[in-house]
Amino acid sequence: MQLIERAFHHEREQLRQCGLKITTQRLIILKELMNHADHPTVHMIHEAVKKELPAVSVDTVYRTLLSFSEAGLCTVLDGMGEARRFDPKRTVHHHFICNNCGKIVDFACTEFDNLQLPSVFKKGFTVENKSVRLSGLCPDCNK
Amino acid sequence: MQLIERAFHHEREQLRQCGLKITTQRLIILKELMNHADHPTVHMIHEAVKKELPAVSVDTVYRTLLSFSEAGLCTVLDGMGEARRFDPKRTVHHHFICNNCGKIVDFACTEFDNLQLPSVFKKGFTVENKSVRLSGLCPDCNK
DNA sequence: TTATTAAATAGGAATTATTCTTATTTGTCA
DNA sequence: TGACAAATAAGAATAATTCCTATTTAATAA
Numbered sequence A, B: 001m002q003l004i005e006r007a008f009h010h011e012r013e014q015l016r017q018c019g020l021k022i023t024t025q026r027l028i029i030l031k032e033l034m035n036h037a038d039h040p041t042v043h044m045i046h047e048a049v050k051k052e053l054p055a056v057s058v059d060t061v062y063r064t065l066l067s068f069s070e071a072g073l074c075t076v077l078d079g080m081g082e083a084r085r086f087d088p089k090r091t092v093h094h095h096f097i098c099n100n101c102g103k104i105v106d107f108a109c110t111e112f113d114n115l116q117l118p119s120v121f122k123k124g125f126t127v128e129n130k131s132v133r134l135s136g137l138c139p140d141c142n143k
Numbered sequence C: 001t002t003a004t005t006a007a008a009t010a011g012g013a014a015t016t017a018t019t020c021t022t023a024t025t026t027g028t029c030a
Numbered sequence D: 001t002g003a004c005a006a007a008t009a010a011g012a013a014t015a016a017t018t019c020c021t022a023t024t025t026a027a028t029a030a
Helices: A002-006 A009-018 A024-035 A042-052 A058-071 B002-006 B009-018 B024-035 B042-052 B058-071
Strands: A094-098 A104-107 A126-137 B094-098 B104-107 B126-137
Touching (some): A024 A042, A024 A058, B042 B058
Parallel strands (some): A094 A126, B094 B126
Antiparallel strands (some): A094 A104, A126 B126
16 A cells, blocks of 8 residues: 555545545546546446456446546536437427436427537538437426 | 227338338337337336237337337437446536447537526526537548 | 248347445544 | 444346347238
8 A cells, every 4th residue: 555655646635625535446446537538437447447456346436436426526428327218209309317316308499409510520420419418406306 | 910900000101101111019119109208218118018019028129119210210318328438527518429339529519508598497407417419420430 | 812031029048237235344533 | 543434345136238049920022
């Protein structure tokens, strides 16, 4: 643990500011997360962390990443990790997803529909779908 | 099969227009899907379909719903059903997801960031997150 | 109408993601 | 330093998704 003691100043400070207990696992997971600009999955982070901490469990990586996101150290891409949902409605619309009960509410937003795509996507990409996703708490869960 | 023979005119026509083979399973799954305004999961549709066709398999419901979405009869909410992805970037940004390789590309869109939320969400809801999600093919997969 | 053939299906196994349980270990704080 | 709540490992449990194989069925041509 000597190495851990001396290094990880920045990670240590981040955890402290969030009121999270400072553990070896968290320091390393946080460092790996920050190294990944590619929207890593739990599996990717777990693999990376195992190189420094071979006995770390998937569950710990999972729990830790989720608490990081609750603490605001990272975000989770909305909706991913949930069961697939199908939508029979064929008119253009967007979705609000309740973070508590999972309910999905449709809404329209023509101002958005009319926005131009950023120019990055003009070359090379084929954009097949374009939608707004809101998340938060629905009225029922807001009590 | 008498009942099936006589009814399901509309469903039959929809399948035909999409060039999908007409099977009892598909007719019933399509009817159930159209009855669900609540963004059903495979499990929800499977449960509903089993009442009319007790021996239907999950796999059939799965395959069928996915072919419906390929045929344009419905859509799948982007990203759902995939492994959870974490994002260490803390500035406001949005995502493009490649439907083929799953790669996620970040982009900024201030015009969108400045849009007002639809008034529906002013009362009762707490909107914690607001993002644009694009999907399609990335340059690498576009060949 | 019937035979042919490719596509669709059932059933269950396999895979993958996620969550839970329990016993043990470790920070934190008084 | 000691007590205690929180965090962890390990593996089991659950849930979502995909795959495999033998069988059935719809579409179509004769």
